[in-house]
Amino acid sequence: MPKKDKKVPDSQGRFGAYGGVYVAETLVPALEELAQQYELIKENKEFKSEVQNDLEKFVGRPSPLYFAKRWSKQLGGAKIYLKREDLNHTGAHKINNTVGQILLAKRMGKTRIIAETGAGQHGVATATVAARHGMKCVVYMGEEDIKRQSLNVYRIKILGAEVISVNSGSKTLKDAMNEAMRDWVTNVDDTYYIIGSVAGPHPYPQIVRDFNSVVGKEVLVQSKEEIGKMPDLLVACVGGGSNAMGLFYPFLEISTTDLVGVEAGGLGLDTGKHAAPLNAGSEGVLHGMRTYLMQDDKGQIQDTHSIAAGLDYPGVGPEHAWLKDIGRANYTTANDQEALDAFKELTLVEGIMPALETAHALAYVKKKAPSMDSEQVIVVNVSGRGDKDINTVANIEGIEL
Amino acid sequence: MGRIQETFLDLEKLKKKALVGYIVSGDPDVSSTLNAMQLMVKGGVHVIELGIAFSDPMAEGPSIQQGHERALKNKISLQETLGLVKSFREDDDKTPIVLMGYMNTFEALGSKVFSSTAKENGVDGILIVDMPIEESVEFTEQTKKHGIDIIRLVAPTTSESRIKKICKQASGYVYYISLKGITGANSINVDEVKNKVLKLRELTELPVVIGFGIKDGSTASSVKDLADGIVVGSTLVDIMGGNKEEIEKHLSIKINDLSRALN
Ligand SMILES: Cc1ncc(COP(=O)(O)O)c(C=O)c1O
Numbered sequence: 001m002p003k004k005d006k007k008v009p010d011s012q013g014r015f016g017a018y019g020g021v022y023v024a025e026t027l028v029p030a031l032e033e034l035a036q037q038y039e040l041i042k043e044n045k046e047f048k049s050e051v052q053n054d055l056e057k058f059v060g061r062p063s064p065l066y067f068a069k070r071w072s073k074q075l076g077g078a079k080i081y082l083k084r085e086d087l088n089h090t091g092a093h094k095i096n097n098t099v100g101q102i103l104l105a106k107r108m109g110k111t112r113i114i115a116e117t118g119a120g121q122h123g124v125a126t127a128t129v130a131a132r133h134g135m136k137c138v139v140y141m142g143e144e145d146i147k148r149q150s151l152n153v154y155r156i157k158i159l160g161a162e163v164i165s166v167n168s169g170s171k172t173l174k175d176a177m178n179e180a181m182r183d184w185v186t187n188v189d190d191t192y193y194i195i196g197s198v199a200g201p202h203p204y205p206q207i208v209r210d211f212n213s214v215v216g217k218e219v220l221v222q223s224k225e226e227i228g229k230m231p232d233l234l235v236a237c238v239g240g241g242s243n244a245m246g247l248f249y250p251f252l253e254i255s256t257t258d259l260v261g262v263e264a265g266g267l268g269l270d271t272g273k274h275a276a277p278l279n280a281g282s283e284g285v286l287h288g289m290r291t292y293l294m295q296d297d298k299g300q301i302q303d304t305h306s307i308a309a310g311l312d313y314p315g316v317g318p319e320h321a322w323l324k325d326i327g328r329a330n331y332t333t334a335n336d337q338e339a340l341d342a343f344k345e346l347t348l349v350e351g352i353m354p355a356l357e358t359a360h361a362l363a364y365v366k367k368k369a370p371s372m373d374s375e376q377v378i379v380v381n382v383s384g385r386g387d388k389d390i391n392t393v394a395n396i397e398g399i400e401l
Numbered sequence: 402m403g404r405i406q407e408t409f410l411d412l413e414k415l416k417k418k419a420l421v422g423y424i425v426s427g428d429p430d431v432s433s434t435l436n437a438m439q440l441m442v443k444g445g446v447h448v449i450e451l452g453i454a455f456s457d458p459m460a461e462g463p464s465i466q467q468g469h470e471r472a473l474k475n476k477i478s479l480q481e482t483l484g485l486v487k488s489f490r491e492d493d494d495k496t497p498i499v500l501m502g503y504m505n506t507f508e509a510l511g512s513k514v515f516s517s518t519a520k521e522n523g524v525d526g527i528l529i530v531d532m533p534i535e536e537s538v539e540f541t542e543q544t545k546k547h548g549i550d551i552i553r554l555v556a557p558t559t560s561e562s563r564i565k566k567i568c569k570q571a572s573g574y575v576y577y578i579s580l581k582g583i584t585g586a587n588s589i590n591v592d593e594v595k596n597k598v599l600k601l602r603e604l605t606e607l608p609v610v611i612g613f614g615i616k617d618g619s620t621a622s623s624v625k626d627l628a629d630g631i632v633v634g635s636t637l638v639d640i641m642g643g644n645k646e647e648i649e650k651h652l653s654i655k656i657n658d659l660s661r662a663l664n
Contacts, residue, residue, distance in 0.1 A: 012535060022504055022531040024460040026556035026581055029563065168466055168528050169456060186582040188558060285504040285531065286457060298478045299509025301456040 008319070013202020016325060018318035021201045023288045027181075030188050034294040035203040036106075041107050042210065055100045055214060056235065058132065061087045061096075063215075064221040065379070071349045078372035080365060081227070081379045083219055085243065086354065091241040092384030093212060094125035098194055100211035105192035113137045116180040117355065118145055118173030118239070119310030120152025121384055122196030137161035137328045142172040145309050152388050158298035170303045173239075173313045177287055181366045197240025198317030199215070201288025205317050212246025219248050219379055227377055233258045233368070236381040237361040238278070238331065239310045241317035243383035248329060258330070261320060262364045265333030275304035278324050278331040279315050285372035291321045306393065307336040308356035310384075334363035342366055343386060355384035356392065404525045405470055405550055405573040408447055409629060410609040412641050419630025420445055421610055422656070423501065425452035425468035426501040427477025428641050431485055436588040437641060437652060438489055442496050442643075444656035448529070451486070452630065453479055453502030460530045462585030466633035479506050479515070482657055483522045490523035499573070507610045519549055525548035526573045534570050541570065546597040550574075553610055555601055557581050557593065568605040577628065579613045585635030589614035591623050598627045617655075618662030633659055 013019045013035075021031055041047050062389040063084045072080045085093040098115075103111060111128045114137070117123030123139040129135035129328075139156050143165050146153050156163050167176040173281040177200075195204045198212075216234075223230055234251060236244035237260040251257045266274030274280065284293040286301060294302045294314040307313045323329040334342070342362035347353040354362060359401040361380050369378060394401050402410075412419050422441045426434050429577065438449055438627050440585060455473035458465065462517050479502075486498055494544050500519070507515055519527070526549060532540065538550065544551055550573030555564055568575060581588055594611060602609055612632030640651045 020536055021537055023533065023568075024556070025533055025554040026558050026578060028533050028556075029558045029560060168470075174457060178459050180458050182462075182583045185460065186586065188581055285508060287459070288531070293505075295505065295509070297509065298480075299455075299506040300473065301505070376443050380537065 002034050007207055008322070009202060010164050013206070015319045015322035018290050019202055019205060020290050020291065021288060022248065023201050024185060026185050026188065031201055031203070032105070037108050038104060038203055040206055041104055047103060047107065050103055051100050052133065055096065058085065059095050061097060061214065063087050064220045065219060065226060068266065068350050069386050072369070073278040074088045074349060075366060075369040077369040077374065078232070078376040078378045079374065080158040080369055081231070081377060082352065082382045083215060083247065083379055084353070084382055085215060086382045086385035090121070091127050091387065092121040092125065092355065093215060093246060093381070094122045094196060095128065096214055096246065097196065097208050097211040097242060098122070098125040098129045101194045101207065102133055102135070105194070106133060106394045109193065110190060110192035111135065111186065113194055114180050114183050115194045115196060116140045116173065116176040116189055117196060118142070118144070118176065118312055118387045119389045120149040120156065120388060121310060123156045123163070124159070126194050126196070127156045127159035129182070129389055130135065132160060138183065139163050140166055140176040140183070142170070143220060144171040144177050145176070148392055149309055149356045149388060159387065168182055173309070174287070174301065174315070181287070197242040198245045198319060199240040199287060199289060199315060205289065208247045209249055209319060210241050213249045215243070215246040216248060216250035219247065223379070230254055230255055231376065231379040232376040233260065233370070233378045235260050235262065235361045235378060237262050237383060238313060238316060238320060239313050239357060240315070241320045243381050245319055252328060255355070259323070259328065260364060261329055261331045262360045263331060264308060264360060265335035266305040266309035268335055269333060273305040274333065275306045275312050275314065276333045277314060278320060279333050287314050289318050290313050290316070308340055308360065310355070311360065332364060334360040338363035340393070343393065347386070352382065353386035354382055355386050356382045356389045376384045403482045403548065403550065404528055405574070405635050406494060408497050409574065410485040411542070412447065412629070418625050419608070419610060420448060420659055420663055421448040421612070421630055421632040421635035422637055423450040423452060423456055423632060424637050424641055425465065425472050426485060427454060427472035427475055428468045428638065429471045429645070430475055431477065431481060431644070431659070433641065434625065435485060435609065437648065440649060440652055441656060442493060445660035446557070446656060447630070448497045448499065448500045450501045451482060452470050453482060453500055455503040455506050458503060458603055460583055460637060463581040464585045464638050468638040471642060479510050483518050486527055487522040488664050497525040497529055498523065500524055501528040502530065504529055504531050507540070507660040512539050515542040516547040518548055520547040524549060528552040528554070528576065530554070536565055552576055554578055557597060560603070562601065564601060564604050568607070571605065571607055574608040574610055574629070575601065576632065577601060577609055577611050579611050582613065584613055586614050589620060589624070594624055618658040619657050624661040631663070
């Protein structure tokens with residue numbers, strides 16, 4: 001069990017062997033400054049109340065903890081509660097992070113914001129706060145993702161941000177992140193890079209975790225007040241790992257609560273077409289961090305596949321790599337078809353249409369809940385809503401909208 | 402004395418500047434790279450930097466990214482590159498070779514295996530772009546053991562106190578990045594480079610070379626007096642990606658232009 005007195009990450013940005021700062025020399029001073037400023041600013045009273053105010057009035061927090069009564073009954077086991085991040089402004093947990101980071105950027109005197117995005121949710125969340133603060137914003141997005149998340153691309157543009165299509169490499173999230181890094185190295189004086197998950201070089205994994213921890217903190221309070229006990233199991237999908245880390249972090253020391261992260265199994269782990277580095281990857285260095293990666297034996301990063309653009313990433317946040325190794329959290333997968341089934345089931349049974357990313361977590365709950373008893377409680381993070389995925393789902397069904 | 406040290410000492414005696422040429426190993430294929438290396442030396446390149454292709458070359462601009470992609474199409478590996486260096490050494494035991502790339506491919510081979518094989522095959526130095534001093538304990542230990550230099554980068558954003566720390570761990574030469582940006586960028590500012598390099602030279606005894614943004618004779622001559630040498634990459638990689646029949650011709654013309662500008 002992780003101990004309170006042992007601070008993670010350490011001053012080098014390490015979670016055990018993972019994390020760190022593997023970047024080109026030009027960015028080292030910028031990251032050092034960010035780490036220093038963040039440590040100072042995050043304790044500032046005024047800053048804290050600004051973040052709190054935006055979370056309440058702009059995002060609409062706290063998000064409800066909803067008892068999925070019909071679904072629990074249908075599955076016939078544990079009581080299932082949904083943490084409703086889908087109800088946040090812009091429709092996903094991503095806004096928790098961008099609301100905080102843009103206030104940090106302003107305090108650091110930066111005038112231009114950049115971001116990478118896969119599903120487009122982080123792009124929308126960044127463009128949204130940039131509009132709210134009147135800042136210039138550029139969003140990098142892979143050509144493939146632009147095709148499958150066209151709705152979000154248009155939203156980002158209406159919000160006044162520029163979308164730059166990335167057509168190098170696999171043309172997805174990892175390549176968008178490469179391109180955002182290249183922008184940052186070029187414009188490091190006036191530009192703040194809002195990374196959208198608990199990934200990248202230190203201090204990003206820590207910053208993004210901290211801002212998303214509001215999710216787990218609320219669940220702690222809501223569990224006590226509304227359920228009368230701590231959850232037995234927390235479940236979240238894992239792309240880079242921010243919605244999972246945000247839910248898990250405040251529970252790390254509560255040993256009676258199990259933590260399960262669900263990666264994208266794609267077409268199945270044995271096909272190689274998936275995005276499950278914690279389940280089927282190996283240790284390596286990418287995007288400034290040491291973590292589990294999908295790579296070949298020569299150290300080249302492999303192409304990934306998932307029905308959910310937001311999970312289609314060959315790496316994972318270093319804190320998850322650490323939690324896996326020390327055994328505090330477990331990581332499993334759900335494949336495309338299982339996610340699709342869960343997407344439909346929750347929509348039909350509860351009237352809540354989840355994002356395809358979230359549907360991976362739900363697919364695991366579907367399998368797990370029946371093996372638990374009715375006194376036990378599962379809390380699953382509904383990281384986002386499914387509106388953005390309508391085209392993808394319709395396509396699979398052979399329906400043209 | 403190692404090849405890098407010897408080369409810079411010889412050049413110093415002749416009051417000449419080093420021309421450092423970068424191409425990507427295996428771009429477009431291994432035999433083209435070997436030919437190009439020999440041609441570069443004949444034309445007046447003093448140090449060869451061989452890029453190690455990586456799927457995610459974060460610090461590279463479009464030209465070198467494409468070079469990496471071309472090389473990876475033929476599944477070039479670090480191990481094969483070590484073989485290529487061995488072949489090159491059959492005819493040239495003098496020109497220093499530095500391998501430049503990203504942490505993950507070097508780690509996949511392992512710091513021990515890499516360092517011993519690299520030394521045996523005639524590699525003189527490594528430059529790992531995403532391995533700042535804080536993250537290089539293991540590679541420093543292994544390369545030191547085998548007498549391979551770790552070339553360190555200093556950037557426009559690097560503070561004086563950090564330059565001191567970096568230089569303490571550097572060997573071979575120090576590579577000054579002339580601009581904030583990626584390889585092949587267009588915005589070299591001679592006055593800024595001058596101030597920073599003057600400072601850098603006060604803080605290290607090692608030779609200093611300037612790279613990023615040097616494309617031709619005129620950009621080369623604008624910065625050559627500030628340092629001990631210049632690095633040219635993107636423009637050579639563009640040539641390697643062009644029509645195969647014309648690679649030799651264009652490479653000769655380009656290197657000739659650069660060599661003349663340095664003298
Ligand atoms: C709704 C939703 N859930 C989950 C994710 C995956 O990201 P993370 O693992 O950082 O929560 C995304 C990413 O775009 C998303 O949009």
